[in-house]
Amino acid sequence: MSRFYTYLKIENIFIALVLLLSLSIDNKSFAQDCFTLYGPTGEPSLGLNRKLCLTSPGTVTLDAAAITATSYTWSTTAVTNSIVVSTGGIYTVTVASGGNPNACILNYTVTGYANPVVNIGPDSSFCPGDSMVLNAPTGYADYIWSDGATVSDSLVVYLPNTYSVTVTDTNQCSGMDTAVIVNDTIPTPNLGIGGLACSGDTLTIDAGSGYIAYLWNGGQTTQTLDVDTVGIYSVIVTDSNGCVGSSQYQFGNHPDPVVNIGADDSLCNGGVKILNAGGGFVSYLWSDATIQQTASFAVTSDPWVEVEDGNGCKGRDTMHLEIHPLPTINLGPDAEFCTCLLYTSDAADDSLRV
Numbered sequence: 001m002s003r004f005y006t007y008l009k010i011e012n013i014f015i016a017l018v019l020l021l022s023l024s025i026d027n028k029s030f031a032q033d034c035f036t037l038y039g040p041t042g043e044p045s046l047g048l049n050r051k052l053c054l055t056s057p058g059t060v061t062l063d064a065a066a067i068t069a070t071s072y073t074w075s076t077t078a079v080t081n082s083i084v085v086s087t088g089g090i091y092t093v094t095v096a097s098g099g100n101p102n103a104c105i106l107n108y109t110v111t112g113y114a115n116p117v118v119n120i121g122p123d124s125s126f127c128p129g130d131s132m133v134l135n136a137p138t139g140y141a142d143y144i145w146s147d148g149a150t151v152s153d154s155l156v157v158y159l160p161n162t163y164s165v166t167v168t169d170t171n172q173c174s175g176m177d178t179a180v181i182v183n184d185t186i187p188t189p190n191l192g193i194g195g196l197a198c199s200g201d202t203l204t205i206d207a208g209s210g211y212i213a214y215l216w217n218g219g220q221t222t223q224t225l226d227v228d229t230v231g232i233y234s235v236i237v238t239d240s241n242g243c244v245g246s247s248q249y250q251f252g253n254h255p256d257p258v259v260n261i262g263a264d265d266s267l268c269n270g271g272v273k274i275l276n277a278g279g280g281f282v283s284y285l286w287s288d289a290t291i292q293q294t295a296s297f298a299v300t301s302d303p304w305v306e307v308e309d310g311n312g313c314k315g316r317d318t319m320h321l322e323i324h325p326l327p328t329i330n331l332g333p334d335a336e337f338c339t340c341l342l343y344t345s346d347a348a349d350d351s352l353r354v
Contacts, residue, residue: 034104053173088112116175127243187245194250198313257315266322
């Protein structure tokens, strides 16, 4: 083999290597400086394919910094080692190192992705003591709720507060939504502290209007309840928010007024019985329509009186009065008799005797 042939073979191999290193593969020109600048991969550590979340943060930084690089020329005309872009596309940078004629050319491909649109529902409310569930859309890679602990797509809340969730998709783009949760007002039906009625009377308890449901402790489901028995009555009401409230009422009786017009009695015909109902009442009504404290009776009957006290309660008493006829005396029929004169003559007493 001649020296000339050996020389041509070595020269051809050199030319082939130069051509191979000049080919553009994977968004970069494999001139020798790319490997010198960035190591075995020939590119910056974050790579040349970058993702851009369009609204949050809305930008991505392309950093071509290399320790030994001396100049950078971007397709955007920037001459810094990094640029910040806000739209997708291809961005080219030429990186040179000193006087090396084989500059490294990098082609960044930036793909834009829409941020997730998250909706956990409108501001809402729930009844004190209850809870509610906030649901984020399913299918995201990560969930972070404002409580700092929940990482699922739903959150159970027990207290009023402002709650938020941040979701992240597979493109590492994030979206957030917030909801303000408050407590509804507990309904407060007012039955009053209690009441008294006269024995046998009925009292109506009213739980108030505006509720969608009523339930009394006796099972009634009406707004009002008529009661006539001593006891404690309670009601549970439900408002339009589904919240419940309760109240109770203690019902009792006033003591009945006690009136006494005496025991049964009898009189002889012509006698008069005066009955007295006693003082302290606000009204009187006797069986003979007398409206005073006392009343007089002279015939056989059952006199009664009804009294009313200051509470409006009534009491009643009755007695029996028997009128006896006077005894009949019979001396027989009328009779006549003669008056006889007896004349006696005596020397000592000359008189007339009857």
